[in-house]
Amino acid sequence: MIDESPDGAQAPLDQSRQTTIDALCEHFANDxxxxxxxxxxxxxxxxxxxxxxxxxxxxxxxGGDLPAVVTG
Numbered sequence: 688m689i690d691e692s693p694d695g696a697q698a699p700l701d702q703s704r705q706t707t708i709d710a711l712c713e714h715f716a717n718d719x720x721x722x723x724x725x726x727x728x729x730x731x732x733x734x735x736x737x738x739x740x741x742x743x744x745x746x747x748x749x750g751g752d753l754p755a756v757v758t759g
Contacts (some may be wrong), residue, residue, distance in 0.1 A: 700735075703741050704732055704735060707744055708733075710730065710745055714748050721747060728744050731744055732744055
């Protein structure tokens with residue numbers, strides 16, 4: 688479930704989480720990781736408590752410097 692603010696906007700951490708999961712999906716689709724690693728990272732993304740936790744999930748992947756965190 689995605690947390691929403693009272694005005695219906697997606698919360699910043701949830702936006703970052705979805706961006707991270709989308710990036711993981713792209714890496715999986717491009718055969719950068721196997722199914723077990725993909726599932727592990729998606730699980731960790733869903734449990735991440737901070738943007739730093741989310742960044743860490745992409746850091747070692749090609750293009751790991753891509754923004755995994757949604758700002759402003």
